[in-house]
Amino acid sequence: xxxxxxxxxEKALKASKLKVTKARIAVATILEQSSSPLKIEAxxxxxxxxxxxLVTVYxxxxxxxxxxxxxxxxxxxxxxxxxxxxxxxxxxxACHSTFPLQGDEVEKTLKTIAKQQKDFTVTDHALxxxxxxxxxxx
Amino acid sequence: xxxxxxxxxEKALKASKLKVTKARIAVATILEQSSSPLKIEAxxxxxxxxxxxLVTVYxxxxxxxxxxxxxxxxxxxxxxxxxxxxxxxxxxxACHSTFPLQGDEVEKTLKTIAKQQKDFTVTDHALxxxxxxxxxxx
DNA sequence: ATAGATGCAAACTATTTGCATCCTC
DNA sequence: GAGGATGCAAATAGTTTGCATCTAT
Numbered sequence: 001x002x003x004x005x006x007x008x009x010e011k012a013l014k015a016s017k018l019k020v021t022k023a024r025i026a027v028a029t030i031l032e033q034s035s036s037p038l039k040i041e042a043x044x045x046x047x048x049x050x051x052x053x054l055v056t057v058y059x060x061x062x063x064x065x066x067x068x069x070x071x072x073x074x075x076x077x078x079x080x081x082x083x084x085x086x087x088x089x090x091x092x093x094a095c096h097s098t099f100p101l102q103g104d105e106v107e108k109t110l111k112t113i114a115k116q117q118k119d120f121t122v123t124d125h126a127l128x129x130x131x132x133x134x135x136x137x138x
Numbered sequence: 139x140x141x142x143x144x145x146x147x148e149k150a151l152k153a154s155k156l157k158v159t160k161a162r163i164a165v166a167t168i169l170e171q172s173s174s175p176l177k178i179e180a181x182x183x184x185x186x187x188x189x190x191x192l193v194t195v196y197x198x199x200x201x202x203x204x205x206x207x208x209x210x211x212x213x214x215x216x217x218x219x220x221x222x223x224x225x226x227x228x229x230x231x232a233c234h235s236t237f238p239l240q241g242d243e244v245e246k247t248l249k250t251i252a253k254q255q256k257d258f259t260v261t262d263h264a265l266x267x268x269x270x271x272x273x274x275x276x
Numbered sequence: 277a278t279a280g281a282t283g284c285a286a287a288c289t290a291t292t293t294g295c296a297t298c299c300t301c
Numbered sequence: 302g303a304g305g306a307t308g309c310a311a312a313t314a315g316t317t318t319g320c321a322t323c324t325a326t
Contacts, residue, residue, distance in 0.1 A: 019300050019305065040290080053308050058291065060306090073264060074212035078316090079290060088265045094274035123269040126211060127226040131261040136232035157280065157325050178315085191283050196316065198281090216291090217315060282323070292313070299306075 008032070016067035023052035027060045028069070028084070036098050037073055037081035037089060074126070090120050146170070154205035161190040165198045166207070166222070174236050175211055175219035175227060212264070228258050 009028040013020050030046045031038060038046075044057055052060075061082055064070035071086040077096060090099040099120065147166040151158050168184045169176060176184075182195055190198075199220055202208035209224040215234060228237040237258065 021300075021306065023307075055292080055309080056307055063306095071262075072214075073266060074214075075266060076210075076212075076268065086262075088267075090267045090269070090271070092271040092274050093268050094270055097271050097273075099271065120267070120271050121269045122267045124209075124224075125265070125267045127263070127265050128211060128213060129226075129228045129258070129260045129263045130214065130231050131228070131259045132232055133228070133230040133235050133237065133258055135235075136230055159281065159325075161282075193284080193317080194282055201281095278324105278326090280323105280325085283321090285320095286318085288315105288317070290313105290315085293311085294309105296309095297307080299304105301303095301305095 006032070012069055016069060018063060018067060023056055024060055024064075026052075027057060028064070031070060031082060031084040034084070035100065037075060037083045037087075039077065039079050039081050041079075043082070090122075092120075093123065144170070150207055154207060156201060156205060161194055162198055162202075164190075165195060166202070169208060169220060169222040172222070173238065175213060175221045175225075177215065177217050177219050179217075181220070228260075230258075231261065 006025060006029045009025055009032055010020055013024055013028065018024065026047055027043065030043055040054075040057060040061070044051065044054060047057075061070060061072075065072055065082075069084070071083050073081050073083065073089070075081050075089065075091050075096075075098065087100050092098070144163060144167045147163055147170055148158055151162055151166065156162065164185055165181065168181055178192075178195060178199070182189065182192060185195075199208060199210075203210055203220075207222070209221050211219050211221065211227070213219050213227065213229050213234075213236065225238050230236070
């Protein structure tokens with residue numbers, strides 16, 4: 001797989017004031033083009049040779065997440081998954097398949113669930129909100 | 139802290155066909171009485187002497203989760219958290235405080251959020267559904 | 277009596293840290 | 302040129318596995 005210049009990705013990096021490097025472009029491009037959340041191992045495998053160090057990939061993802069370019073999710077597979085942007089998923093407990101949920105807002109998403117459930121038996125879910133509490137909001 | 143016989147916990151174990159052992163009663167009691175999600179380290183610290191092996195605690199939590207007695211959540215603190223039953227939380231990114239969300243159903247919970255936000259600035263959230271996809275539903 | 281629970285030791289996986297060198301701006 | 306990014310080596314944290322022994326049913 002060949003990675004040519006990916007303008008939207010480069011713009012995103014610049015907008016976040018991150019230096020544009022080959023490794024970052026490659027990681028961002030793979031995430032952007034993936035239709036499902038990627039674990040680091042899969043992301044690493046997809047990187048073109050010469051691959052950057054695994055440690056670098058971890059650091060890149062950390063910087064992307066701080067900038068909000070990427071979203072980390074816990075799919076209960078024993079390791080983190082990353083998506084370009086911020087989406088939610090249906091995760092099959094048996095085969096580990098993931099199905100992206102449509103809709104930008106949580107409410108909208110929830111209304112869609114009823115239909116989705118026809119083909120997906122929801123047995124559990126995770127819902128956590130992150131942010132700053134009263135004491136930490138300065 | 140002394141753990142006397144905890145009937146509700148013992149009943150729950152029996153109902154799940156789990157053998158009633160001292161270690162299980164202790165773990166279940168601590169979780170049941172905790173108002174916030176507990177990480178394994180904190181749970182272990184709270185165990186009365188003589189403490190069971192840490193490995194045993196991991197195995198107990200695994201069996202509890204399989205039986206649905208306990209719910210595991212990823213609060214982005216680098217390790218799992220457990221709650222007796224199934225609740226969701228507001229998690230402060232700065233001080234790691236957690237605030238339980240009231241309401242049994244997701245919809246109900248979401249409507250409550252608007253008010254909660256007055257004192258809690260939500261910057262991100264996680265929402266994942268787990269279960270069985272079409273192919274895995276037999 | 278027997279299946280399942282526990283303890284101990286060791287392994288494993290995912291992730292992080294330190295430091296020297298390199299590259300983007 | 303300077304500050305941030307990367308590579309390499311090593312460490313760490315959380316969790317899991319194997320196996321012998323013990324215990325609740």
